[in-house]
Amino acid sequence: MTAPASPDSAPLGPAQVAVVIPAFNEADTVAEVVRVGLTLTPEVVVVSDGSTDGTAAAAREAGARVLELAENGGKGPALKAALEHTEAEFVVMLDADLVGLTREHLDLLLTPVLNGSLDMTIGVFEGGGFVSDWGNKLTPHLSGQRACRRTWLLAVPRLGEERWPEPPITDALKSTGVRWDYVELPYVAQVVKEKKRGFWKGAQARTKMYADLLTYRARKKRDGS
Template sequence: MLKNQTITAIVPAYNEEPRISQVLKVLKNVQFIDDILVVDDGSRDKTVQVPPSMAVDVLRHNRNKGKGAALISGIRNKSESDIYLFLDADLIRLNEKHLYELVNPMVKDPSIVMTIGVFKGGRGSTDLAQKVCPILNGQRAVRGTWIRRVKDFSWSRFGVEVFLTHYARDFGGQVEMVPLWGISHYHKEEKYGPFLGFYHRIKMYFEIIYAYLLYESKIKMKEIVVPDKSSEKKDEKYARV
């Protein structure tokens, strides 16, 4: 807890068995984080088998639904949090300072509904991509009272960052960009190999464009992110490990 703010870290993960433990080790050593939830989005590897020593909560989708749906599942299962930290499972050189820099602006200024991390000084290719389109970064802190009233974004998959950023800006939510020095993440090609990695990269870009094109039609829908565990789908399993 940081200045009476309950903080939950949500880590959506898909086939991140070789990498997720490094992120969780950092989170477990941060005293101001009250809860850690891994959402295994239908992985085909052993991502869901987080080492028992981590003592984190794990929610598993029996099929892959996409990043947007994974985040919503996490929010619904931790529906009382003041602040949510959204963190990718494949981060490199994550440390406590990065997490504090994401959360602190929201603790200091109640008008801020979301912070967005921007990678700097990590890897050249990643830094360049962040300069071109910084809103695609998945490292964010969001205010609980705000995110639980956002229109349903379970459909958005990798376009979730585009959706949330535009939603905040369109509906008066203050957003602050936060530089995160020295941090990076694994590229698709490093995780899957050159050919399959390229396929996953193109698929990710397609989902981002899809979210951008459908944004206006989706925000006209009445549904919101309801923080009610009774609304969970039957194909989700929850356990503490």
């Protein structure tokens, strides 16, 4: 895992809930995601994963605690760094490129975990836009919107080794037998890669992402884990 380059401060003391947001070059959207997170808890941790734009500054100005990684290592290492930078019992994980997010969406994710009816919730978009809805519903197990206990997530094998943490989390959900379910997040969407980076660069980034996801099993088998 890439070593952190410049954490804003030492981790805070124990808190019940933290919002954790891995972010790579999401300066246009991360501040609003942070602001919504702060309506739930004062502990919002953003990990800037080697960003080269104003992501860290925007998150910091919005009120997040920001950890800056020197190099882009992927969402998995960034998520693990965020989890290690808080002592909260529960975490809500959010992508940094969400639009339409509200406090009510965070409650939909967190409430079943807090009341003990589920061990993890996974958010799926509904009504936020055709592209976001279609992509999220086609592969709901890849959603980055989740809530669970921090200690369980930290114990997921390969969490910080994989560029995308969702496949290891899916494996852990199956192997540990925890209770989980999808919850709909009405009118939330993500800014698609093609819009953020331009069509060709966005398409290349998407292709690379899916290639990495599809080769997860091979890497796991190769490493004997």
